Each structure stands twice: as structure tokens, then as C-alpha cells.
Amino acid sequence: MDIGTAKPSADVRRRIPHRMIDIVDPSEDLAAPWFQQIGRNAIYAALESHGRVVIVGGSGLHFRSLVDPLSFAPTDPGAKASLGERTDEDLRRDLIATDPSAGDHVDLDNPRRVLRAMEILELTGQSPTERATSPEAEAVRNYEAVVPFAGFGVDAGDRARERIARRFDLMLEGGLLDEVTRLAPIMGRNASQAVGYKELLPVVADGAVLDDAVKASIDATNSLVKRQRTFFGRDPRITWLSWQDDEEHRLDQAVDTIGRRVAWTS
Numbered sequence: 001m002d003i004g005t006a007k008p009s010a011d012v013r014r015r016i017p018h019r020m021i022d023i024v025d026p027s028e029d030l031a032a033p034w035f036q037q038i039g040r041n042a043i044y045a046a047l048e049s050h051g052r053v054v055i056v057g058g059s060g061l062h063f064r065s066l067v068d069p070l071s072f073a074p075t076d077p078g079a080k081a082s083l084g085e086r087t088d089e090d091l092r093r094d095l096i097a098t099d100p101s102a103g104d105h106v107d108l109d110n111p112r113r114v115l116r117a118m119e120i121l122e123l124t125g126q127s128p129t130e131r132a133t134s135p136e137a138e139a140v141r142n143y144e145a146v147v148p149f150a151g152f153g154v155d156a157g158d159r160a161r162e163r164i165a166r167r168f169d170l171m172l173e174g175g176l177l178d179e180v181t182r183l184a185p186i187m188g189r190n191a192s193q194a195v196g197y198k199e200l201l202p203v204v205a206d207g208a209v210l211d212d213a214v215k216a217s218i219d220a221t222n223s224l225v226k227r228q229r230t231f232f233g234r235d236p237r238i239t240w241l242s243w244q245d246d247e248e249h250r251l252d253q254a255v256d257t258i259g260r261r262v263a264w265t266s
Contacts, residue, residue: 001026001183003176004196006167019046026183026191033072036065043147055149058224060231067147069136073120080119091118099127143237151238155229159243164221168196168214180204195220 001007008018019042024030043066046053057063064070083091088111095102095118102108105128106117117128131137156163180197181204192201199217202208232238 001179001191001194001197003171003174003179004194006171017046017050025186027186027188029188029190032061032065035062036070036072039066040147058228060228064140067145067149068143069139069146071136073126073131074123075119076123079122080115083115083118083122088114091115094118095121095128099129101129102127105129105132143235145237149237151235153229153232153238153240154243155240156225156243160225161218161222163243164225165218168218168221171196172214176200177203177210195224 007021008016012018013021020039023038039062043053043055055063055066065072091111091114092108095106095114096108098121102117107113120131121127176196177200180200183191183197184201184204187197187201192198196217199213199220203210203213233240
């Protein structure tokens with residue numbers, strides 16, 4: 001998935017050491033707990049060998065799993081299957097009986113959420129209220145990092161959609177449709193839902209109209225950008241930089257802001 005994920009080129013990776021690239025095949029699903037473990041190992045290895053590391057990416061959950069005290073409750077297919085044999089109403093009643101305040105932390109109208117809460121309760125003995133009021137959960141809500149960092153975001157503002165469209169055109173020119181065609185037979189659940197791939201898969205599989213798929217890809221990417229901006233906008237640790245087409249100006253702005261931020265955090 002080189003083109004659709006804007007993977008750094010081989011030349012860039014030769015000049016600047018990169019980690020966490022090509023760690024799973026498109027057919028595999030990368031669970032968040034595993035990502036957290038190997039990601040933190042990569043951070044510590046980079047710090048040991050180079051003294052610094054830059055985390056780049058857009059997934060809020062995965063970023064916070066690296067720097068914040070997020071923990072992931074265990075899951076067990078057997079326990080889930082056994083609970084799944086019971087009615088939604090029975091599960092909801094038993095959850096409330098065990099934890100009367102469960103509705104403050106779990107959407108009781110969502111059967112999947114209730115099932116997951118009951119699975120965690122069965123496997124760990126922890127109720128939704130106990131998990132939500134733990135010191136760890138409080139630290140996550142307060143954005144208390146366990147891996148200290150200086151955070152920066154780039155905000156394209158009103159020009160986001162324009163840049164998304166231009167970027168997607170360049171991906172198509174670079175062979176994105178051929179890449180999707182080649183990968184389609186082996187793409188797993190997560191890979192096939194990735195923005196851009198999801199919209200182009202019907203083109204290669206069913207002959208859908210390419211122009212419609214391109215528009216859908218740009219729309220989906222624009223929506224993702226807005227969700228990411230909202231998610232990261234809540235994080236008080238992130239300093240926002242406005243996008244500048246002038247690369248030298250953009251670099252000067254970043255260096256100036258980083259210098260002030262690092263001096264402040266020191």
C-alpha cells in the first residue's frame with residue numbers, strides 16, 4: 001500500500017531512518033494493543049540510537065496509544081460467543097445490576113457496546129464505572145503523557161480540500177489504481193476500508209465509474225481531515241501551524257514555533 005498511504009520513498013528512507021513501515025501485510029489486521037507495544041519499542045530504540053524521534057501520522061487512537069497511558073482490555077472469542085447467545089435485554093439488565101452507573105460510561109442502546117462491557121467485566125472483573133474512574137483513565141482525560149513530547153499540527157484551513165484533491169490526482173498519476181488492482185485480492189478488513197482504497201475497490205472489482213470514485217475519495221478524505229482536526233484540536237499539548245505554500249516560509253515558521261515551544265517545555 002505504497003501510493004495510497006503516501007509512504008516515504010526508498011530514497012527518503014535511506015537518508016532518514018524510518019520505523020513502523022511495512023510491519024504487516026494488507027491481508028492482516030493490526031490490533032491497537034500490538035501497535036502500542038511495537039510502536040513504543042520503536043520509540044525507545046530510536047531514542048537510544050539517535051537521541052530523538054518524530055512521530056508522524058493521523059490516527060488519534062494510535063498516536064495516543066503511544067504517548068498516553070492507554071490500556072486495552074483483553075478479549076476472548078469464547079467469552080464473546082457465550083455472551084452473544086444471550087439477548088440484548090438480558091445483557092443490559094445484568095450490566096446495570098452489576099454496575100448501576102454503567103449508563104454514564106456505556107451507550108446502553110448500543111448492543112455491541114453492552115456486549116463488550118460485559119465481556120470486559122467477565123474477563124477482568126472491572127465494571128465500566130471502575131474502568132472510567134481509574135487513575136489511568138483520569139490521566140488519559142487530562143492528557144498526561146507517559147512519553148513526553150512536543151506536539152505540532154499543520155492546519156490547511158480553507159485550502160484543505162484543494163490540497164486533498166491535488167494530492168489525490170498525484171496519487172492517481174503515480175499508479176494508485178494499478179496498486180489497488182494488484183492488492184484487491186489480498187486486502188483484509190482494515191486495509192479494504194482505508195480511505196481511497198475503499199472507494200477505488202468497486203472500480204477494479206465491479207467496473208464502477210472512476211470519476212465518481214475519485215470524488216468519493218476526496219469527500220471521504222476531507223471528512224477524515226475534519227474529524228482528525230476536531231480530535232487533535234482538543235489536545236492542549238499540540239501547537240498548530242498554518243499551512244504555507246512557500247516552503248521556506250513554512251520551515252521558518254516551524255523552526256520558530258518549535259524553538260519557542262521547546263524552550264517553554266524545558
